[in-house]
Amino acid sequence: MTQDRRGEHQRPSAPSAADPAAEAARAPTHAERTRTLVHAARSATLCTLTREPAGHPYGSLVAFASDAQGRPLLLLSTLAEHTQNLAVCADASVLVAEPWGLHGSPLAIGRVTILGPCAALPEGAARDEARAAFLAAHPDAAGYADFRDFAFYRLTPTSLRYVGGFGRMSWVTADAYAAAEPDPLARAASGILTHMNGDHADAVLAYARVLAKVPDASAATMTAVDRYGFELAVTTPAGPRATRLAFDAPVDTADAVRKAMVDLVKRARAAS
Amino acid sequence: MTQDRRGEHQRPSAPSAADPAAEAARAPTHAERTRTLVHAARSATLCTLTREPAGHPYGSLVAFASDAQGRPLLLLSTLAEHTQNLAVCADASVLVAEPWGLHGSPLAIGRVTILGPCAALPEGAARDEARAAFLAAHPDAAGYADFRDFAFYRLTPTSLRYVGGFGRMSWVTADAYAAAEPDPLARAASGILTHMNGDHADAVLAYARVLAKVPDASAATMTAVDRYGFELAVTTPAGPRATRLAFDAPVDTADAVRKAMVDLVKRARAAS
Numbered sequence: 001m002t003q004d005r006r007g008e009h010q011r012p013s014a015p016s017a018a019d020p021a022a023e024a025a026r027a028p029t030h031a032e033r034t035r036t037l038v039h040a041a042r043s044a045t046l047c048t049l050t051r052e053p054a055g056h057p058y059g060s061l062v063a064f065a066s067d068a069q070g071r072p073l074l075l076l077s078t079l080a081e082h083t084q085n086l087a088v089c090a091d092a093s094v095l096v097a098e099p100w101g102l103h104g105s106p107l108a109i110g111r112v113t114i115l116g117p118c119a120a121l122p123e124g125a126a127r128d129e130a131r132a133a134f135l136a137a138h139p140d141a142a143g144y145a146d147f148r149d150f151a152f153y154r155l156t157p158t159s160l161r162y163v164g165g166f167g168r169m170s171w172v173t174a175d176a177y178a179a180a181e182p183d184p185l186a187r188a189a190s191g192i193l194t195h196m197n198g199d200h201a202d203a204v205l206a207y208a209r210v211l212a213k214v215p216d217a218s219a220a221t222m223t224a225v226d227r228y229g230f231e232l233a234v235t236t237p238a239g240p241r242a243t244r245l246a247f248d249a250p251v252d253t254a255d256a257v258r259k260a261m262v263d264l265v266k267r268a269r270a271a272s
Numbered sequence: 273m274t275q276d277r278r279g280e281h282q283r284p285s286a287p288s289a290a291d292p293a294a295e296a297a298r299a300p301t302h303a304e305r306t307r308t309l310v311h312a313a314r315s316a317t318l319c320t321l322t323r324e325p326a327g328h329p330y331g332s333l334v335a336f337a338s339d340a341q342g343r344p345l346l347l348l349s350t351l352a353e354h355t356q357n358l359a360v361c362a363d364a365s366v367l368v369a370e371p372w373g374l375h376g377s378p379l380a381i382g383r384v385t386i387l388g389p390c391a392a393l394p395e396g397a398a399r400d401e402a403r404a405a406f407l408a409a410h411p412d413a414a415g416y417a418d419f420r421d422f423a424f425y426r427l428t429p430t431s432l433r434y435v436g437g438f439g440r441m442s443w444v445t446a447d448a449y450a451a452a453e454p455d456p457l458a459r460a461a462s463g464i465l466t467h468m469n470g471d472h473a474d475a476v477l478a479y480a481r482v483l484a485k486v487p488d489a490s491a492a493t494m495t496a497v498d499r500y501g502f503e504l505a506v507t508t509p510a511g512p513r514a515t516r517l518a519f520d521a522p523v524d525t526a527d528a529v530r531k532a533m534v535d536l537v538k539r540a541r542a543a544s
Contacts, residue, residue, distance in 0.1 A: 042378065043378035045317040045319075045331045045367050046331075047317075047319045047329035047330060047331040048329055049327075049329055050387070055321075055327060055363070056363050056365070056387055057319035057320055057321055057329040057330070057363060057364060057365055058319060058329070058365055058385060058387065058433075059317045059318075059319040059331055059365050059366065059367035059385050060367065060383075060385060060433075060435075061367065061369055061378060061379065061381065061383050061435070062379075063377075063378055063379055081433060091327070091328050091329060092329060093328070093329055093330055093331050094331065095317050095331035095332065095333065097333055105335075105412065106314065106315035106333060106335055107333065107334075107335055109333065111332075111333050113330060113331050113332060115322070115328055115330065140377065161330075161332075161353060163332075163333070
């Protein structure tokens, strides 16, 4: 499949394949990034096909949750346009995106389009599981979830288009998506970044200068952290750079991140 | 067209048609609310039809602007999936929504689906106008707007589905939409609400008790303001209520709102 990269290459913050540190550092796969993003999402755009005129693409806002396999779960009113569209044709996609607040540009937001048929779950164990997962994400929906004109819907992914911001995009197969796991640090990441950038700016700059091999870095900010490592936005005399550093082994708790960060800063200071 | 109201009626904050004050107060039409919402939007979900398989609905994130007639303007890369979809079939919709941060529930957000054909603008005056409007909204895009593989697209509305949050939804015709004007207070509204709720809570409570005829109100918050009036969330012993009050005549500047608010508080105090 084609990639849309021209605009992204205008952005100084895109990790560059010519950057040896970035090449060396293991990063989450697009399937993993997609699972992480979907796991956190609480709202989405549902795309269905209109009835009149037939087959026109129709976007609508929905409350969103996902099950243990990452399949989208929706709670829809039978009276709503999108639900009546699905009754005629189950073909659908959902677009889920990171929160707007994380980025300056809307196009820097990580997002995924999940394509597949979307159908109501009949009474039974699958419906009960979907109900439990949906209400865990949306407790307020308990007030109307069991009304006669509401039903739980599940979208079965057939393919996924991941766009992780500038310069990161690909098709993800349904099998790769189902096999991937959401990042265990997703919930903790924001707090880790705030802590590191706020209280350990000197350590972050040492990572950039020594470990990422940008000796003329004048400032550095940690912009992302996941089980495999973290990303830095680095200020240099030649302009901004982005780079990525890996942990020695995957970490899955905030405590393990703290220990890994301390080890790395010791290594940076020993080498400088 | 049908309405999806069951879930909304579970929400105490929905303005009720049984509320005499709400009935009496002129409110923006759905066409006006839609124009206002579109005018402010800077990102959207574009819905197109996939090529392979043919005709599957596909949602993607786009940077968004609109022209003086409220028509959606997009700047798309010819390499992107959605652009290749449009090259085969121009049928599209865009979903634009209010910012997430304004509301607790994603389904309380005002949003609109604009349906119609979406086509690249050839070189000429229309393209130049679209370019100017788009770059005014997205100055950063000037860096790649004129690359050979980017083009400006315009969606021509054929119909619009407005959902203004709980209990407010309808189809809006393209003619009504084109004839409506964005609210002149849209940009000032947030500052007006902060000022009134922060510095004039006593006046807001007087509006609720006297003018909105909720004498047992124990607290009131101004939740929206537009050229025709404003909305209040009122706390009463019987639970929360929502109501709307009208200005005597439409206002179109923050200064005119201030004067109208002062007049109303004098009236409330004279009547109490």
